[in-house]
Amino acid sequence: MNGTILISGAGVTGLALAYWLDRAGFSTTLVERSPEFRRGGQAIDIRGVALDVTEAMGLLDAARDLRTQLKGMSTLDADGNEKERTEERTFSAGRLDSDDIELFRDDLCELLMSALSERVEILYDDSIRSVDDRGDRVFVTFASGASKDFDLLVGADGVYSNVRKQVFDNEASVVFPLGVVLALFSTPNLINLGDWQLGLREDGIGYVVYPSRDKSELRVGVGFGAPDTPLSRNDTEAQKRLIAEQCAHLKGDFPRFLEAMKTTDQFYFNELAQIRMPSWSKGRVVLAGDAAYCASPFSGQGTSLGLVGALVLARALEQHWNDLPQAFAAYEQRMRPYVDLNQGIVDLTRNGPVPDEQLTEAKNGIDISDLLRETK
Numbered sequence: 001m002n003g004t005i006l007i008s009g010a011g012v013t014g015l016a017l018a019y020w021l022d023r024a025g026f027s028t029t030l031v032e033r034s035p036e037f038r039r040g041g042q043a044i045d046i047r048g049v050a051l052d053v054t055e056a057m058g059l060l061d062a063a064r065d066l067r068t069q070l071k072g073m074s075t076l077d078a079d080g081n082e083k084e085r086t087e088e089r090t091f092s093a094g095r096l097d098s099d100d101i102e103l104f105r106d107d108l109c110e111l112l113m114s115a116l117s118e119r120v121e122i123l124y125d126d127s128i129r130s131v132d133d134r135g136d137r138v139f140v141t142f143a144s145g146a147s148k149d150f151d152l153l154v155g156a157d158g159v160y161s162n163v164r165k166q167v168f169d170n171e172a173s174v175v176f177p178l179g180v181v182l183a184l185f186s187t188p189n190l191i192n193l194g195d196w197q198l199g200l201r202e203d204g205i206g207y208v209v210y211p212s213r214d215k216s217e218l219r220v221g222v223g224f225g226a227p228d229t230p231l232s233r234n235d236t237e238a239q240k241r242l243i244a245e246q247c248a249h250l251k252g253d254f255p256r257f258l259e260a261m262k263t264t265d266q267f268y269f270n271e272l273a274q275i276r277m278p279s280w281s282k283g284r285v286v287l288a289g290d291a292a293y294c295a296s297p298f299s300g301q302g303t304s305l306g307l308v309g310a311l312v313l314a315r316a317l318e319q320h321w322n323d324l325p326q327a328f329a330a331y332e333q334r335m336r337p338y339v340d341l342n343q344g345i346v347d348l349t350r351n352g353p354v355p356d357e358q359l360t361e362a363k364n365g366i367d368i369s370d371l372l373r374e375t376k
């Protein structure tokens with residue numbers, strides 16, 4: 001396939017898309033704003049149809065080897081005392097007897113990266129500053145000052161997508177905040193936690209703590225109601241202060257985690273939102289993954305949507321490269337019912353796990369068997 005494609009964002013969606021586009025013969029470039037491969041983040045899940053996509057990429061066994069392999073969880077009270085324990089499920093993965101794969105986001109990204117050929121160019125520490133879609137080509141200027149033109153630009157740069165902000169007019173109306181802040185940070189494994197998860201869920205606040213795969217670190221996730229005045233996205237110190245305030249009443253080991261948070265360099269903070277757009281494309285620009293249809297971590301389905309969406313978009317582009325509107329229509333037609341199902345499970349999960357039957361329906365809610373056959 002002859003064509004040049006720029007993807008903004010080297011997360012799960014961007015990397016998976018780069019894999020498929022490169023395989024189809026497109027000349028593929030990724031631009032990622034992190035200065036280098038980004039570590040940290042908690043566990044994410046590959047479920048249902050996304051397992052088939054992972055298999056088609058030849059990565060299923062390797063992904064299984066990277067599973068978090070937690071054995072269960074304890075629910076704690078605010079004083080740090082255990083209220084309940086179970087070996088049937090964890091806060092993050094749900095049921096432990098399912099075929100789903102729970103693994104760390106950075107492990108999955110590293111795995112996807114390892115599957116990319118040398119032809120894929122990755123520009124770290126850069127970001128798109130301006131986009132000029134001239135109809136026959138799309139001209140891009142980077143923050144670094146460089147500029148280049150491409151046949152197509154894909155925004156796979158997450159829930160607060162830079163490409164979406166720059167290209168689509170209706171930005172404010174497509175972000176549906178869920179009123180909850182999620183903070184993730186890593187600390188040394190201060191409590192020698194083994195294959196186990198600790199968590200608290202009470203009115204207005206929840207946390208989950210578990211060890212990294214090599215047990216050297218703890219990955220801590222905290223969620224609470226979003227402040228009335230949103231914090232600046234770049235003000236990490238203010239974000240850390242807010243977390244310390246919100247968690248001040250938590251006792252047991254939690255104060256030690258908060259102390260370690262002050263100096264961690266693996267820190268992520270975001271107000272959770274769903275992205276619901278009437279259309280995922282405009283001219284020579286198209287969105288994928290969280291940028292287009294974030295279902296939020298409450299769904300546990302963001303990674304699967306990204307993996308499946310990457311294949312569906314890549315195949316649509318391959319099949320209809322000379323008619324982009326047709327390619328985008330094919331992409332949306334197939335993905336939208338699946339996205340709707342998965343966004344629909346969120347309201348139910350805000351106070352607890354998604355009912356198993358509903359998750360099963362959502363995670364299998366798309367038929368891509370024809371696309372998978374064509375990849376063989």
Ligand SMILES: Cc1cc2nc3c(=O)[nH]c(=O)nc-3n(C[C@H](O)[C@H](O)[C@H](O)COP(=O)(O)OP(=O)(O)OC[C@H]3O[C@@H](n4cnc5c(N)ncnc54)[C@H](O)[C@@H]3O)c2cc1C
Pocket residue numbers: 008009010011012013014031032033034038040041042043044105126127128156157158159161162184268288289290291296297300302303306
């Ligand atoms: C650091 C991090 C930790 C996360 N941890 C969790 C978690 O614990 N649980 C969970 O359910 N979900 C988590 N998520 C979200 C989850 O990864 C996604 O929902 C899912 O994997 C779909 O991914 P995506 O590739 O569409 O978006 P994302 O994973 O958000 O990836 C977007 C990528 O684009 C990059 N980017 C953003 N802006 C720009 C820009 N202007 N220019 C260039 N690149 C840009 C980001 O650095 C990132 O690499 C996390 C996301 C991030 C970025």
